[in-house]
Amino acid sequence: MAFVSDLFVNSWNWIAVQLARFLPPWAAELVMMFAGVVVLIAFLLFMVMLLTLLERKVVARIADRIGPNRVGPFGILQPLADTLKLIIKENTEPAQADHWVFRLAPAVAVTAALMPYAVIPLGRGMVGTDINVGVLYVVSISSLTVIAILMAGWGGCNKYSLLGGMRAVAQMFSFEVPLALCLASVVLLTGSLSLVSITEAQRELWLVLVQPVGFLLYLLCGIAEANRSPFDIPEAESELVAGYHTEYSGVRFAFFFMAEYINMFTVSAMATIMFLGGWRGPFVDQLPVLSVVYFLLKVHFLVFLMFWFRATFPRLRIDQLLSLSWKVLLPIALANLMLTALADKVAHRAGLSRMASAGLLLGSNLVLAGVAIATLYLVYERRRAPSLSRRYEIHWH
């Protein structure tokens, strides 16, 4: 029973002990490292398959359709069929492509998408390595994706892919700033950059309860970072064919597809760790194996929100998107960071109890939300085009 209560960690340790019996310590450690990498990648590939199926099913239900149900029972083998088909399909390459860049881009995209999982804790004691600058690492690695997308856009020798790549760079740089600021306010409150300690710090209170504005901003910026609808202008099919992966077919396209879904999972996982208490949940101390379940449940809830967004909102224009980032999200994120620092300092100086200081933080956050909404309303109400009847001075009698 004790073994089962923390199944994954215990079986991992058991394998390590068995290996250490007949291998020298350094070799055992090396084997375990590689095993960890393989397990993580396999887990993420499985998640990608699951997410593609879930997305098609969820979006279909929202559109009052049924969704895939022909391949396998209830269509659960649909992702398998898609993957196999993409592997079988011909690899086209334009004659004038920048061949090395063109071929490398999909690999760079997937590598950049996989790297954050070295530090993301998927459950209690289930983390690749707990480095003390985990947040910084994840933020900087996730901006590597931009390079892969730019390589794909340049390498394809196609005007649509180049435009898509350029747009992706503009978009991801703009949204990285408010995203990092939201994370900074969490770091300020928990006093740590390590993802494990941030999870530990939320033992009593999930940070979403003291930082609702930060959470919403992070979610918005994260959706833009992962190039998901309604911010999917790098691959807007009504303007840019398929954006940066226009010239990719077969397995190379599958790599980009995979990278996109892993990025989506990363954004949700980070939001879960920073704001929703990571793997924390009831009875997790007695039964640590539950921690994985809680973590995946929270992540999938956020992923479901993303699918919901995709099925609900129309795509933004590029100028609307950039002005949203620089003129709306960035000021709110900055104000949030400053207000959080101020409220935290005041709570410390006044020697408030934990609950009272949490209340102070939440109150300041809600005031900020109110002021932000009021300002936005005043600014954009004035700018809104006058109604037709006022513009043409029609008087209805």
Added chain:
Amino acid sequence: MTDDERIAEELKRNIFLTTVDRIYDWCRRGSMWPISFGLACCAFEMICAAAARFDLARFGMEAVRATPRQADLMIVAGTVTHKMAPQVLRLYRQMAEPKYVIAMGACAISGGTFRSYSVLQGVDKIIPVDVYVPGCPPRPEALLHGIIKLQEKIERQSVRTVPWYRKA
């Protein structure tokens, strides 16, 4: 029952045997991604087939690709004029193998009512067509029937004889 027979029985229960052809055809049949592409009024019946009432997504076909590189199926839905024919041909050539074509509606099959200087008398004059779906325009059920026929056609293919692995 001898030991050998018992072992054979046990193996049959635990090992799933299949052929390369079966997997090869199964996955291509189960995920035919059409290219988003419509020429005339038949396109609306095609859109209707993708919407809530008929739902192409059941066949895993709602992943409509905007780029020909990632598409498997071209549904030529509508009148192909001589002005449009080069673009249709170019899109077909840009598609990656294996690729299939459905000619949807009377115009795509034979020019339909347009016996005219400006209309191509059937899209099969420029690209090879796998399934013809007659009608003016065909109803979504007819298109679905054509797609199922195409799936049956794919199931009859074999890796050994398909044209795209042969030298030209």
